[in-house]
Amino acid sequence: MLSAAINADAESPSKNVKKKHQYKEDSKSQTKKNEISDAETESLTVTGHGFNTMHDYLGLSRMPQDVMHTPQTINVVPQQLMQQQNVKSLDEALRDVPGVTSSIGEGAGGMNGDQFLIRGFQAQNDIYEDGLRDYGVYSRDSFNMETVSVIKGPSSEVFGNGTTGGAINMITKTPTLSNRATAEFSGGSGNYYRGTLDVNRKINETTAFRITGMGDEHDIVGRDYIYSHRWGVAPSIAFGLGRKATLILQYMHQQENSIPDFGVPVVTKPGAAYGQPITEYGIRRTNFYGTRSDQNSTNDNMETARFTYKLNDHITFYDDLRGGQYYRTFAGSKATCDKTCVNNYFYGNPADALVARSGPTGAGNGLGAGTYMAPLPYQQQSWSVQNVFSMVANFKTAFLRHQLVAGFDIENVSDSRQQYTYLNAKPYASLVNPNPNVGNLNLVPGNSNPSGLVNLGGIGAKANSNGYGFDTGIFLFDQIWFTNWLSVKGGGRWDRWQTAYNVTGGDVSKYPDKHFHDVSGVFNPSVSLMITPDSHQTYYFTWASSTTPMGMYVTNGSVPIRPGTTSFASPEKAQLYEIGAKYSIFHDRIGLTASLFRLDKGNAMNADPVTGELEGSSDKQRNQGLELSAGGVILPGWNVTATYALYDSSTTASSTAANLGKNIPYVPHNQATFWSAYNAFASKPYNFLIGGGVTWRQHVWLNAANTLRVPANVDFSAVISHRFDEHWKISMNGYNLANRLNYQSLFSNRATPSTGRMFIGEVKYTY
Template sequence: MLHKKGCIPTYLAALIGASFAFPALSNPVQGLEAGAEDVERVEVIGARQAYRGNFSTLETPQSELVISSDVLIDAGAFDLSQALDLSSSVARQNNFGGLWNSFAVRGFVGDENLPSNYLVNGFNAGRGFGGARDLSGIESVEVLKGPRAAIFGRGEPGGTINLVTKRPTFDKEGNIRVLAGSFDTYRVDLDYTTPISDDIAVRFVGYYEDAESFRDTIETKRRAMSPSIAWQIDDKSQLVYELEYSRQEVPFDRGVIAIDGVLGLIPESRFLGEPGEGPMEADVLGHQLEYQHDFNDNWSALVGVNYRDTSLEGSATETGFGDVIDGEINRFRRTRDYDATYQVFRAELTGEFELAGLAHRLIVGIDSDEFENDQVFLRVRGDQFINVFNPVYGAYPLPTPGPNTDRVETQESLGVFIQDQISITDKLDIRIGARFDDYEQELINRRSDTTATQTESRVSPQFGIVYQTTDTLSLYAAYGENFRPLSGNDADGNGFEPNQSSSMEAGIKFTLNDGNLTGTVALFRVEQENLLVVDDPTAFTSAAIGEAESQGIEIDLNGEIGDGLMLWASYSYVDAQTENAFFDANFGFTVEAGSPLLNIPEHQLSLQLVKESELSGRPFEYGGGVVYVGDRNGFFGTDFELPSYTLARAFVNYEISESLSVRGELENLFDETYYLNSFADVWVQPGAPRNFRVSATYRF
């Protein structure tokens, strides 16, 4: 499908012919292999992420949180949702039966019928149907808070998640990890990088996982690989290609139900679907190509192209929205065949110069993307009852679903952006930026044989100011506007005006302990309009009539607080609610103004302490963490709530030798019953009881 509309060949031609060059990689090439004495060593060009520029933490007038690979390992995070639990600004949302990542940043989530978008090395990558994102090939997770439309383009108003991948280095090294845990969980990870010549290095990252679950009858299989190759063309230029492949087989699991609004009347292990359906299958095949170059010490540029193909298919029987009568609830059966492609091109120039006696740091660029979302959705309702207290699977023949949705939607955009951070004095900087987006949407309804198109142009401005009072403390404030295109159609078959938002934030950034400990305290307020609400659930149409706001405070503190003692702390207070009343046809009632937004806790905390020590002369690491999530609305527009929960975990890690280490982890230490998220009182995702993992890692 690379030939679609000529986009990829055009981009590659532009890439080959361009004289742009890229800023440095997230894992930049680090020189030639030691021991090649007759070859000049290639030095690092410098490390800078795409769209980010060369700014220290204290110089950046926005709140950002970078979760490194060490922190992810210590937290026992294997997928993106677990990683984002480390940021209190991010709240879990309905994860579509475990088949995708869905999250809200600062109270706001995207389209409930699509996964939450995220970036991979600056490329849009999260809106497809490839299953929950595993962290096997990820070096770090960046939580970039606040509106980022002025640089990244259309996106979520609360913030942007960017994943930085593991890339080749010229240091030959590798490791293999073997893991076993509760619920018959088995996993193998491999990570190996090596030079294959004086200027070319490769890396292979992959995993295989086979696991049952605390949920009855649920078993999953996941596998992925991420090979990459880096070419150090000369001491100023690099070319990197990355491939992403994954396949997941995951049963569709809507979770448990609250009977008459009460949770816990059935076990958290109770599965209410049909095991005979088999798993849903989610696949990803993606490519990223980046070329970077430094013209000199002050100017650099990049060109990049990305193509990602995802699919989700399978059938599932799900509980409906009716009441439990005599112990039974009705269900419906649905079949999904979803395909999505995402292709992105970008080019960016960054540099530093002086003008009129003022120092400028400039980012200017152009990008374009095309997202194609092809959905075939079948459904059948009827007498498919199940007894929630004594389920009998396979009691009914599986009915054949009939047509419901058959459509393909294409979103295309072209954006031009500029950002200039001007040093007014040695201590005072201002940031001014804007982005112009030209956007086109086409929605083809194959059932009704109709086509609707619309075009939009948007300017997204940003303003920021940062004052560095000392070498260890700065004050900042920022304002930005954001827009996000909306998928789907209204009752007349037309598309929607984009979701619009504005955001303000102000805060303090500081470093302590000789720069080893960094912190941010931020106040924020976000306002949104044109939020989608269900207009006709039978026709699968919506209306863009919702308004909402979010405000709160965030505190992030992480780094070394003592000799070998590492702290990670993140706390947030978020007040997120609707601003207008509207009728929700999905459930047949009016959502009043001032209603809390779904799955958004007012208070959330993530805390982790890790101690590095020695045992019998060998490195020994131990620690633990606590996650607290407050009460949340569990059924939008009603008073149904998910209760608060506090989870504790602990781990130990011991290096038996320079090449072998062992690790033990215990999750949910106090075996708390808890619920992660919900869509309504009949679709509630329970959390796992106390469980353990043991693993061994061999380095070579």
């Protein structure tokens, strides 16, 4: 038999380590791997990165099978790919995953940070780290990420409430029983400077310590006045490695000081069929319509304890506990170009085209009657705690083999905010030549200036808010093998979701304090039929459901509960129908996946075009399509990964007749990614690695009426690197090589231009 031995040290081509292929010889036990003897094995040494993720595990006890044997579309961004592309954030890692879009969360809460949509559906509350929810609203750096997985489709039976479009799970770097240290320094376009450190030390035969750290500061190429300064550290220690009982203790701290970029307004040119970003009509992509007073300061901390106990060969227990503390100070500006602004620009008076920096028309607050000022500055403090206990049991009943997963999940998240206002009005900005220097706007607490607070419908103009969400979940699902190759997996999760929201302060004589509370119980089942002729191929059909109840967005939605509107009505529900196939071919060198899916969502949450708030509706939406992926080693030293998605989305029922049959916002019809790299002369002093790729996304609509859209994105990138010896490596990455005007973060009436052409050089030392 033949096995592929991928170079164990992906960063050291001079070390050709032969790894015996592990395969599942006994098809009755897919969790037991037997090593092929040397006499039976022909080793094929491959220099390069193994991009085949079919046999990767997801790092979740609730999903104990590898990617190959999990009946759902799963896109994994491996560490090797992140290294070649010099990925620096979660947002950058997800650009390799089709169907994931960045959005600009906003509204009176002014949300920003990582705000993602999966297959067009909100996922800002569906970000996980090692299977535990990360409630923070911040831009997650990659310095402590091992891999990133996107588990697509409803998965409430695994993760709990939410996951309409899917879940994003990061696996963190944890200690191993080896001594290793890596230091990297990068510099490049846009005053870019970055340093990272990763040190792992073996303490004894079962204990190890690891610490990763990062410092990063840069401007944004192609955007004026935008910058980001952040640093982070993540120490961890592991006890009992290789033993029945293992305990991993982790801490993560990240701070950032940056300028939020709410992009440019989307306008409809007189006579045009649909609106586009104003930068499509001659306005410079560099234009920043915010002010020098804008800021985004975050301080995020998470403490995690993960315990594993293997009782015997059949039963393993897991208990994962995390606490999180998140602090944020925020002030941003939303640019709005109204009809007068549009007419002045397009009818020959561009100097008179003025942009409101405070959002569209709405409640009055000192800027003149009917002027809406959002997002308001605020300070936010949040904390969370979550504990997930689970058991994985492998056993038989008569001739049937089972893998049972059962457990409970308890989590609490709490949030409080203090709104601030400006005593001085934000002056309008020139559409053509905006000036961020607006002087002292006199920032004061909201209670000092009640007339400056924003009035949100059903709530009132309030200075302070606080709320919490408490969830108790019980889950159980079982995979039953009827034969060696045919199995059924089914189960569900019941959740009791309790949430509260309180608003106080402001002019209480006009807007009394209000207190809201809600309790709901939901059950989300799933069932899958799986055919696995051998360990290298899987065919499946899955039906799964999810529920997003009221009040889910405690930390990343400024008004999680709003009685009197449809957001207080029934929860958002979604159902997934998916058929797929997964292959690991050419002796596990190449992984292939294909899936057809249909995702139906009822009571869809839509973004209000004025406030930016997520509100429930009676709308029903459907996204269906085809997803393909391939990744692995084609020839020794030649790696490739490619994805393609074809989506057909529509609104199938709506209270607004004109929206019926329209495309779902943020869902492209076509999307594809490709990346390939070749390591030439790996064992020679003149070795080099060269690679490149492209990401492409067809145009997307920004609103339910399909009257506003952003054009297609096309981004070419490349890398070249050289290793001097086992320790030193230099590399150069280029991004957006065509300097194309792309758009990254999107919202219902604005879009943020992506980074322009940039180059980053890196020096890396490994010991």
